[in-house]
Amino acid sequence: xxxxxxxxxxxxxxxxxxxxxxxxxxxxxxxxxxxxxxxxxxxxxxxxxxxxxxxxxxxxxxxxxxxxxxxxxxxxxxxxxxxxxxxxxxxxxxxxxxxxxxxxx
Numbered sequence: 001x002x003x004x005x006x007x008x009x010x011x012x013x014x015x016x017x018x019x020x021x022x023x024x025x026x027x028x029x030x031x032x033x034x035x036x037x038x039x040x041x042x043x044x045x046x047x048x049x050x051x052x053x054x055x056x057x058x059x060x061x062x063x064x065x066x067x068x069x070x071x072x073x074x075x076x077x078x079x080x081x082x083x084x085x086x087x088x089x090x091x092x093x094x095x096x097x098x099x100x101x102x103x104x105x
Contacts, residue, residue: 006034008062008078013040013050020050028057035062037077039069066090 009032013020020038027036036059038050047064054061063077090096 005032008035008037010037010039013038013042013046021053024050024054024057024059027059032059035060037062038064039067041067
């Protein structure tokens with residue numbers, strides 16, 4: 001799959017045979033040129049740690065999403081090709097996605 005160099009890769013940190021952190025390391029080793037969307041049901045701190053790890057290894061992170069993923073959250077990330085980094089803003093009272101924080105070029 002990495003040989004095809006997809007434009008966007010959506011990665012769940014929790015997988016059956018390999019964790020997402022190992023996949024991030026492999027993406028860096030393969031010099032992945034696409035954008036990575038990191039997904040997890042783990043804590044926000046875990047998502048931010050995975051994002052930082054990826055960025056420190058020169059993997060471009062389009063954003064992080066907490067499961068369950070809302071379609072509009074993913075679409076917002078995919079529709080913004082100029083995003084260098086994006087973080088969903090979530091309302092604490094009900095977990096609803098209410099915005100997107102991003103660094104723009």
